[in-house]
Amino acid sequence: MLxxxxxxxxxxxxxxxxxxVFGxxxxSRNVGSNIGAGFKSLVGGELKGITKMLHDSRQEALERLSEEAAAKGANAVLAFRFEANEYASTGTEICAYGTAVRIAPA
Known part of the structure; x- marks a missing residue:
């Protein structure tokens, strides 16, 4: 899938x-990650646990988008975007979206 x-x-x-198509x-963040993020915010620096969670979430959303596009018979997704929002102060929503198309060499 392109x-x-x-x-x-x-x-x-x-x-x-x-x-x-959407993914x-x-x-939600786990308690350990939240506590670690709280301590880290006192001294600054990367919140590695949250960074990993967001990376994994984006990968999962991208895989779901690709599966939905394939189910429609697409071989490509155009105008692909990610959107992220905080959900009820306890987690993060990641949405991958775009337009499923069938393309061919010109």
Whole structure:
């Protein structure tokens, strides 16, 4: 599955637009991560536990987006984006979205 942030793929034409696709995950932070983040915020620096959680969340959202696009018969996703929001002060929502298309060499 080709996933790009652009609206087209050089050297290819869009044969069919199959619609919007999404990959969504909501992750809560564990107690240890929250306590560690609190201490770390006193001295500054990277919050490695939270960084790992966000990286893993993005990967999961991207995989779900790819699966949804494949289920629609797509071989590419155009105009791909991520969106992240805090959820109820206890976790993070990560949404991957774009337009599922079928492309072919021009």
């Amino acid at each position: 996933i790009v942030t652009t609206n087209d793929v050089p050297g290819h034409r869009v044969e069919e637009v199959l619609g919007e 969504l995950t909501v992750r």
